[in-house]
Amino acid sequence: MADETRDAIYVDLSNRSRQRLYRQKDGELVQVAICSGSSTNSMRASTRCGGRIHDHPGWFQIIQKDAGHVSTLNPEWRMHYGMRFHKAHFIHATSRSMYRRLGRPASHGCIRLHRTDAQKLYAKSRVGDWVKVY
Template sequence: MRKSVLLAALFIVAMALPAFAQPGVVAKVSLSGQRMDVYVNGAPRYSWPVSTARRGYHTPTGTFKPQSLVRYHRSTIYNGSPMPYSIFFSGNYAIHGSYEIKHLGRPASHGCIRLHPSNAAQLYTLVSQAGRSNTVIRITH
């Protein structure tokens, strides 16, 4: 009897661990593929083309947490360029919407990760709902 109770308890704990181990939203960005795959609670939800840093600029790689969310930001560095649905993740670097949609799928930015504005709005909503602490941004080559 004691052994079955212990096994049942271990099973319950093992089933609960993945929920605690995974953040609510994971945005995986591939610089070589110029794509972002978005996972919600471990399940794939979206796959979108992006534009990252063009030659002469740099998009940081690594694992980040969102630092701030700004619904409608204008660049303080690049002549007030519109950056709707900005999710800042490392200093002045952000994931944001871009109206330069013809460039999506190839490097074109000064280092930010550009998305189609409607995709940026969807990601912004997901991150807002999950919370910055339950969101991870992973950028790889």
């Protein structure tokens, strides 16, 4: 994890073969999870989207929580334990069929987690909590 002191969710996408999410509370590391960012591993400034698959580096805050969120890209895509942190970008559980891809780039820009990890993170997080993607 980056050497940070702020209580937050840290999403480390810097290593294409070892993507991780960390949650820090009261200065202590309280959760580590394997995650997946965008399939292109492309980082774009939060002011630029342009319809391409990408991740946004920087600091964000959770702006919405929805345990039963459905993707706006495809109504068949369930995004359980979804927490929106930037426009259409969420941290959420992925489907069982995608578990094998966790740890490597695989999404349209969301941060995917194993269902157990997403459920735990969702339960402990609040709207307004900080998220850092790097």
